[in-house]
Every structure is written in structure tokens, then in C-alpha cells.
Amino acid sequence: MASGLALAETPLPLSPYSARVILKTILGRDDRGSGLAGQRAVIGGWVKSSKEEQPEPEPQPEAEAPATGGLVQGRQEPSCTQILQSRIPLFRSIIKVFGTRPPPVREKSVSPVPKRPPPPPTAILQVSDGSCVANLQVVVESSVTTLSKIIPSGTCILVEGVLQQPVAKGRHAIELKAEKIMHLGVVEQKYPLLIKRLPLENLRDFPHFRPRTTTAASVTRIHSALAQAARTYFMKNGFLYVQVPIITNTDGDGVSKKFHVVTFAPKKEVKTVDDAGGVRLETVKSSIEEKQKVIKELKRSESNKETLAVAMEDLKITKELVALLEATEKSKSGASFDAGRMDFEDLFSGNAYLTGSGRLHLESYACALGNVYSFGPRFSAEKSESKKHLAEMWMIEVEMAFSNLEDAMTHATNFLTSICQSAMENCDEDMKFLLKRVDRSIVTRLQTTRSAPFQRITYAEAVHALKEAKYSKFETKPELGVPLTEEQESYLADEAYGNPIIIHTYPKEAKPFYVRLNKDEKTVAAFDVIVPKAGALIRGSQNEERLDVLTTRIKEAGLAKEQYDWYLDLRRYGTVEHSGYSMAFDLLVQFATGLNDVRDVVPFPRTHGRIIN
Structure with a gap:
């Protein structure tokens, strides 16, 4: 208790640019804020839910009772006055006999007690500012503001008051007694998110309001933490950040459909x-x-x-x-x-596209600066209805000079395990919420990814495992030489092995033209990291550094050679062995949060046939 009082004497830290206290500062403490009772604070946020209460009136004081004597064996002892009053009828009879008129008896008057007015109604608000899962309870009396304006869900308030212990003991350890409303953003029409626990697929119709829900807010905080952890990892390991173009005249892989810029x-x-x-x-x-x-x-x-x-x-x-x-x-x-x-x-000199991959451009910087990475949006015009595909997805792409396939696989697994470790350490509160509401296997899955070794199998071994599956009927029959489907990749990670796996040594027809051709001239040095829930999270390769082989591969793929002259120059002028990979960052967030559809982890998803704002 002493420590709590000591903390209460220290002013609460303010948000640097809004002169208010972030709710996580209050509710994120070990005591959930109870040690801050007595502190003044200005907080801002949005009303998640509310109710109006009429406090119980205080009991009226009783009228002043006549003085009494002492108690004898638990009973009141009558006073002399009471005894005399009880004998008055007898005295009156005696006086009447002797003809004497008795004096009038005066009764004691009791002054009436004025009735107290009923206490004013009170609004109990659950307020969130998006900094944490918990809400702060705010108590507002009608004397402070018109309660009907602040009660509707979605109302934005900036309020000043005093932190106090709640009168009614419950799930809140602290509440704010409002003294002044400094800002009020009223809800003018029916709030779109009135239904409690609105299904995620319905929330997609309101992407601009979706972050006000607890689930979307938790996903967004995890999304932010993972992005920050990725940048920190690359900075600590000596990687340079490079921005690659979004508009390009180079087909990044030569196989997927592209958006034409005109x-x-x-x-x-x-x-x-x-x-x-x-x-x-x-x-x-x-x-x-x-x-x-x-x-x-x-x-x-x-x-x-x-x-x-x-x-x-x-x-x-x-x-x-x-x-x-x-x-x-x-x-x-x-x-x-x-x-x-x-x-x-065409605005440009020739055909231009929204980029589907930045790895080719990233190679030019890797061949000069060593290890580089990029983080940005990539686009695909495939008309896919997959829950793991969007027309616009954010990718983390890595290129490393003087490295081979083995180096790339090792780096990819180290990076993924580091990200999982960071999510568990920095998103504990949000993980607990999603564990309860979304997927009870989140923590187990992250712990397994962080600690268990990634089993490595060849493409041929993966196809054999799929053919041996006794109780699975795949839409596409697994055959050698045919690319693995999302369904087959998910089966391998979720059921066949139950852990993240790395599939490598693919047939050359299944991978882009720039992947290094193996000695058998039938397979290439490519790999995919497949994880439970999200499927293929990372796709990487050692890239072809031999000019003659790469030229032949471009011709075999039916691509325009002049489109890749600049890329071939990297082989003509000081070639280097290099490798890298692409990580679908949105799928990483889906993997970490346990949601079933990637559209629910992206702030504003763009999918085939659907764009809202």
C-alpha cells in the first residue's frame, strides 16, 4: 500500500503531443491502476459501451428522540417525567374530587426534518483509446454534461477528472470521476458497430470503423510490433533498407498476372x-x-x-x-x-506494371552493398478467392551477396524464429485476448516455431508424403512436376508434420526463370517455408549468376530479352553468387494472430471484385 501511495504522488506521464494520459499508462500496470487513486488525469478515447444509473438516495436522519435514562438488564429505565406523565390521570381524578382545575399538560414539539433531493443520475462509460485491450471506466454526473450526448457507443470524449477506487468492486481496479468534458465528438446517426461481437466478415464492410473493435485493435498492435521487430532484426544484423520501385517495366517472375499502368x-x-x-x-x-x-x-x-x-x-x-x-x-x-x-x-516509354516482386531490383544493390532488404506493397492481378491472397500484399524481401541456398534457408529460419520470439515478448496482453477469443493454439504455435527445428524435405519427398495421405482427398492430385497447391502445403504443415517445414529442390518449371539451375538441369535451388495456419510464408532461392544459363532460361520462359538487359548486366560486369527470399508479411500477421482470412489482418484489403474505400 505504501508503494501505491508513493506512486500516486508522482504525476502521470503525458502523451508527447496531445497533453493527455495514455490509458495503457494507467491500466497496463501490475496493479491495474489501483495505486494511482487520487491522481488527476486528462484522458481521451471512444465510448465502447455505457449505461445510465440513478444512485441510491442517502438514508434520511431520524427525528431527535427524547432523552432517556440508563439501561437496566437491557431495558430502558423510565425517567421521572415519564413516571409523572403516566400518573396524570390519577392526579386529575384526585383534583376533580377536591374541585381544583389541573394545569394544562404541554406536549413536546418535534421540528420536521427537510427531505434531501435525490442524487443526480450518472453515466458509467467504458472508454478505450486503442493503446491496450482494457477499457477505463469513467463516471460522469449529469451536472458535468448532458448524459444523452456522451452515452452513445462511438462517442469521442476528452475528459479531466480524478482517479478513484470504484465504489462497486468488480473487474475494474480504478475509475475516473469526471469533473470536466474538454472535447465531445457526438454520434449523429446510428453507430454501425452496435452489435456486440460483430462477425469478422461483416466488419469488412466497415474498414474505417473496424480498428475500434477490440479484435481489430489487437491485430493492429501485433501488426505494428512485428513490423518494428523485423526492422530491428535487419538493423542489428547489418542489412541496409532499400526502396524498390512500385511501377516497373520488368516482369518480376514471368508467371503471374500483372496490373498494367496506363x-x-x-x-x-x-x-x-x-x-x-x-x-x-x-x-x-x-x-x-x-x-x-x-x-x-x-x-x-x-x-x-x-x-x-x-x-x-x-x-x-x-x-x-x-x-x-x-x-x-x-x-x-x-x-x-x-x-x-x-x-x-502509356505514360512511359513502354509497358509499365505494378510490381509483383522487388527481388530483381534488390539484386543490383546486393551486388554493390552486400546484404539488403526491402519492405513494401506488391501486386497481383490473379482473380483468386483464396483466404491467403490479396491483390495488394506487403512483402519483406531479402537479398544477400556471396551466399547460397543453404545460407538463405538458415537466414529465413533465424529471422522467423526471432519474429515469433518478439511477438511473444512484446504482445503478451493482445496474445492473451486473441487466445481466448480467436485461436487457443496461438501461443503453442509460436513457441513451436521459435524453438523446434525446421524439418527440411525435398519437393519429391513432399509429393510422396501427399500421395501416402490416407484420409485426405485433394482437389488437385499430387504429381511430380506439378506445383504444390495451397491445400497440399497446408496439409503438410498442419497434419503430415505438424510443425513448420522447409521444402526445397523444386522442378525448374515450378519456379521463376531467375532461380539457379541445379547440376541435374531438371531442378532448381529454391525453397519454401511452410507453417501451420498460414501455409507458404516464405519463398526463396539462390539466384542464377551464370550469364549463359540465365539467358537460356529467359528464352525458354518466352520472355522479352530486352526487358532484362539491365538484369543481365549484373552478370556481365562483376557477377557474384547471391540468394534471398520473400516473406508475405500479411500472412505472418495471420499466422501470429490465428485469424482464418488474411482480409481480417490487413487494414484496407484489396481483393478480386471488391474494394470499399
């Missing part, structure tokens, strides 16, 4: 309905039929060819007017533009 403009200026003289679309469409009948009659009667030409030109103009009016209606209704009425042109 500019567009309308072929003709689209007139509005007013510009067309107020003509209605239905009227113009109906006139087309009449004009077509006239032309048909003119052709049948073999009339003046000039008249026929004029009629046909008139019909053409009318059809163009219909197209313009339809385009105007589409633009007003929010419909997408008509590609047939647009001029497309």
Missing part, C-alpha cells in the same frame, strides 16, 4: 442532358426506330441516293446522341467508365 481520357467530350437541349433518352431511342423505317423504305423504293445518304447520316447522329446520353446517366449514377469510349496511352 493513362486514359475520353475520346470525345461527353455532353450532359442539358447540353443536349433537354432531350430525354427514351424520346431519342424511340426516334431511332422511325428513322430506320424511313431508310428501309428509301432503299426499297430506290429513291434519290442523296436523300438516302442524308437519312443514314441522321440515323448515325441520333445513335451517337443516345450513346452520349447513356454515358451521362452512367456517370451520374456512379457507374464505371465505358472503356470503348476511352483513349488509352
Whole structure:
């Protein structure tokens, strides 16, 4: 208790740029804030839930009772006055006999006790500022502000008050008694997230409100912690950060579909309905039929060819007017533009794409600076409905000079185990929440990844294990030479081995053209790290440093050689053995949080056929 009082005398630290106390400072202590009772604080946040209470009125004081004598054996001893009053009827009878009038008896008056007014109603708010899982209970009396304005869920408040022990003992160790509302962001309409524990798939319709939920907030804090841990790991191990281009004219792997970057403009200026003289679309469409009948009659009667030409030109103009009016209606209704009425042109000197991989560009820096990495968005135009695929995903990509396949696999496993260790150490509170609400195997999975050795198997061994699976029916039959599917990779990690595994030595047809060809000229020096829940988390390789072999591989893949001249230059002028890998960072977050769909771990997911904001 003494230590708690000592802590309470020290002012609470403020957020550097908002002059308020972060709730984690209060609620993240070992005593959950109980030692801070008596401290003044300004806190800000959003109302997660609330209720209005009418406090019980204080008991009324009783009227002053007449003085009494002592107690005899637990009973009150009557006073002299009480004895005399009890004998008054007898005295009156005696006096009446002797003809004497008795004096009037005065009764003692008791002054009335004024009734106290009922206590004012109180709002009990559960407030979160996103810094931790727990909410701070805030008590606001009606004398401070209008309670109806602060009660709705989603309301933003900045409030000043005093921390105190809750009157009712429960799950809260401390609460804030509000004295002044410094800011109030009211909810003007029905709040979208009123349903408690709204399903994750429903939350995807509100990505701008989703972080206000406890689950999304925990995922975001883990997301941030993992990104910071990755950067810290590379900095400690001597890697340099390099930004690779998002727009490129190089096909990063030569196999996936890409987004083509172009500019567009309308072929003709689209007139509005007013510009067309107020003509209605239905009227113009109906006139087309009449004009077509006239032309048909003119052709049948073999009339003046000039008249026929004029009629046909008139019909053409009318059809163009219909197209313009339809385009105007589409633009007003929010419909997408008509590609047939647009001029497309390349902004750059040739074809340009949104990059699907930055490893080729990263190689040029590895060949000059040693070990480098990049962290940024990558794009794929595949029309996939997979729960592990997005059109825009963030990737961590690594390239190391003077390293081979073995070095790359070792580095990938060291990096992954370090990240898992960091998540367990720095996200304990959020992990406990997700362990309870989402997936009870999160901690076990992270501990296994951190400590268990990654079993290494060849692609051929993986296919054999899939063929031996007795109780699994795969949509695609496992065969040598055929790339492994997501379903097959998940089976190997989740069921066949039950631990993270590394699959290496793939057939050359299953991997990009730049992967180093092995001596058998049938397989390549590639590897994939497969983990439970997320599947293929890391894909890496030793890259081909031999100019003649790489040139042949580009030709075999049917790629334009001129597109890769700069890449071949790295082999012409001082080649070096090198390797690296790409980690799907969004899948890493999915793996660490236990969520089933990658769309639920990305702040604003972009998927095939769906983009909200």
C-alpha cells in the first residue's frame, strides 16, 4: 500500500503531443491502476459501451428522540417525567374530587426534518483509446454534461477528472470521476458497430470503423510490433533498407498476372442532358426506330441516293446522341467508365506494371552493398478467392551477396524464429485476448516455431508424403512436376508434420526463370517455408549468376530479352553468387494472430471484385 501511495504522488506521464494520459499508462500496470487513486488525469478515447444509473438516495436522519435514562438488564429505565406523565390521570381524578382545575399538560414539539433531493443520475462509460485491450471506466454526473450526448457507443470524449477506487468492486481496479468534458465528438446517426461481437466478415464492410473493435485493435498492435521487430532484426544484423520501385517495366517472375499502368481520357467530350437541349433518352431511342423505317423504305423504293445518304447520316447522329446520353446517366449514377469510349496511352516509354516482386531490383544493390532488404506493397492481378491472397500484399524481401541456398534457408529460419520470439515478448496482453477469443493454439504455435527445428524435405519427398495421405482427398492430385497447391502445403504443415517445414529442390518449371539451375538441369535451388495456419510464408532461392544459363532460361520462359538487359548486366560486369527470399508479411500477421482470412489482418484489403474505400 505504501508503494501505491508513493506512486500516486508522482504525476502521470503525458502523451508527447496531445497533453493527455495514455490509458495503457494507467491500466497496463501490475496493479491495474489501483495505486494511482487520487491522481488527476486528462484522458481521451471512444465510448465502447455505457449505461445510465440513478444512485441510491442517502438514508434520511431520524427525528431527535427524547432523552432517556440508563439501561437496566437491557431495558430502558423510565425517567421521572415519564413516571409523572403516566400518573396524570390519577392526579386529575384526585383534583376533580377536591374541585381544583389541573394545569394544562404541554406536549413536546418535534421540528420536521427537510427531505434531501435525490442524487443526480450518472453515466458509467467504458472508454478505450486503442493503446491496450482494457477499457477505463469513467463516471460522469449529469451536472458535468448532458448524459444523452456522451452515452452513445462511438462517442469521442476528452475528459479531466480524478482517479478513484470504484465504489462497486468488480473487474475494474480504478475509475475516473469526471469533473470536466474538454472535447465531445457526438454520434449523429446510428453507430454501425452496435452489435456486440460483430462477425469478422461483416466488419469488412466497415474498414474505417473496424480498428475500434477490440479484435481489430489487437491485430493492429501485433501488426505494428512485428513490423518494428523485423526492422530491428535487419538493423542489428547489418542489412541496409532499400526502396524498390512500385511501377516497373520488368516482369518480376514471368508467371503471374500483372496490373498494367496506363493513362486514359475520353475520346470525345461527353455532353450532359442539358447540353443536349433537354432531350430525354427514351424520346431519342424511340426516334431511332422511325428513322430506320424511313431508310428501309428509301432503299426499297430506290429513291434519290442523296436523300438516302442524308437519312443514314441522321440515323448515325441520333445513335451517337443516345450513346452520349447513356454515358451521362452512367456517370451520374456512379457507374464505371465505358472503356470503348476511352483513349488509352502509356505514360512511359513502354509497358509499365505494378510490381509483383522487388527481388530483381534488390539484386543490383546486393551486388554493390552486400546484404539488403526491402519492405513494401506488391501486386497481383490473379482473380483468386483464396483466404491467403490479396491483390495488394506487403512483402519483406531479402537479398544477400556471396551466399547460397543453404545460407538463405538458415537466414529465413533465424529471422522467423526471432519474429515469433518478439511477438511473444512484446504482445503478451493482445496474445492473451486473441487466445481466448480467436485461436487457443496461438501461443503453442509460436513457441513451436521459435524453438523446434525446421524439418527440411525435398519437393519429391513432399509429393510422396501427399500421395501416402490416407484420409485426405485433394482437389488437385499430387504429381511430380506439378506445383504444390495451397491445400497440399497446408496439409503438410498442419497434419503430415505438424510443425513448420522447409521444402526445397523444386522442378525448374515450378519456379521463376531467375532461380539457379541445379547440376541435374531438371531442378532448381529454391525453397519454401511452410507453417501451420498460414501455409507458404516464405519463398526463396539462390539466384542464377551464370550469364549463359540465365539467358537460356529467359528464352525458354518466352520472355522479352530486352526487358532484362539491365538484369543481365549484373552478370556481365562483376557477377557474384547471391540468394534471398520473400516473406508475405500479411500472412505472418495471420499466422501470429490465428485469424482464418488474411482480409481480417490487413487494414484496407484489396481483393478480386471488391474494394470499399
